[in-house]
Amino acid sequence: MTTTADTASVSNGSANAMAGKAVVIGLNAAIVTVSDDQPRILVVPHGENEGASSWDALPFGPFDPTHHRTLEIGLRSWVREQTTLTLGYVEQLYTFGDRGRHAIEIQQSGEHVVSVGYLALTRSQGSELSGAAWRDWYDLFPWEDWRAGKPVIIDQLIVPLLREWAAHQSDATTDELTRGKRRDRMRLCFGVDGVAWDDEKVLERYELLYEAGLLAEAARDGRPNALAEDPHLGRPLQFDHRRIVATAMSRLRAKIKYRPVAFELMAPTFTLFELQRTVEALSGLHVHKQNFRRLVEKAGLVERTGRMSTLTGGRPAEQFRFRREVLNERPAPGLRLAPSKSRANR
Secondary structure (H helix, E strand, C coil), X not given: CCCHHHCCEECCHHHHHHHCCCEEEEEEEEEEEEECCEEEEEEECCCCCCHHHHCCECCEEECCCCCCCCHHHHHHHHHHHHHCCCCCEEXXXXXXXCCCCCHHHHHHHCCEEEEEEEEEECCCCCCCCCCCEEEEHHHHCHHHCCCCCCCHHHHHHHHHHHHHHHXXXXXXXXXXXXXXXXXXXXXXXXXCCCCCCCCCCHHHHHHHHHHCCCCHHHHHCCCCCCCCCCCCCCXXXXXXXXXXXXXHHHHHHHHCCCCCHHHHHCXXXXXXHHXXXXXXXXXXCCECHHHHHHHHHHCCXXXXXXXXXXXXXXXXXXXXXXXXXXXXXXXXXXXXXXECHHHHCC
């Protein structure tokens, strides 16, 4: 989020006024694109020192009601100023207001930070971007990419660490019921002991790893159970920005199943194979080619252009465009995909 110098403070009613504390309203953008079959998130540099202070951050800035008529206008303004990117599709994601999200800033200023997160989708990879860079979101969450089968990091590193945490009795209150709940969360989140993998539980998995003290952010935030040595479970971000990206991933993976948002990331014309690779990149799952084509055509999501693409490296492929009329024809025109069993069960 923001430091005192970067934020605008607003009154939060008499309770906060009496406490002498202000609420800081911040705007954060999780901006997603897909290029070279990889989903990417836009980040900006933050801090000049080594260590946590040099971690990347999402584009962010304070809401200034004297200059921004709406929160979204403020967000678009900050993104344009920090990256030169003009946003297209934007939707409000979540409001993050937990205490302790910005421990360093709170200790320094006594302010409570509330962030309004947004999900934005863009086709532009932006060679013209200024002061910003695209990061592969699987660098942040390496356990989320199942396109080539189950990531080895889950069984070799994450599950053993979580089993150790689940069994640990940190104090007299950590009873068997608590340890059982931890084991259940591990199984449900990471598809352990016969439980199926749920691609939408990105945020739940991040929260579990953070609570178990396994993420770099946990050590930075001073959690007492944080590991002394960083196990390198993905690239960290400033403040709670990796949590915001996890929330955006969960939302997007769920939404592609009932809304045609994937087309916001496609060129005006595309092949069905290009569309499949984009959906697979977002979901982290491999899907069967013929089943995908039948699903897309049966759902009426695309229409033929009458042109062929010769950029496939093989036989010319037919080009399609998104059929926008589908938005008026039924309430949930999405892609309810089933992963290819040959890949998902590896």
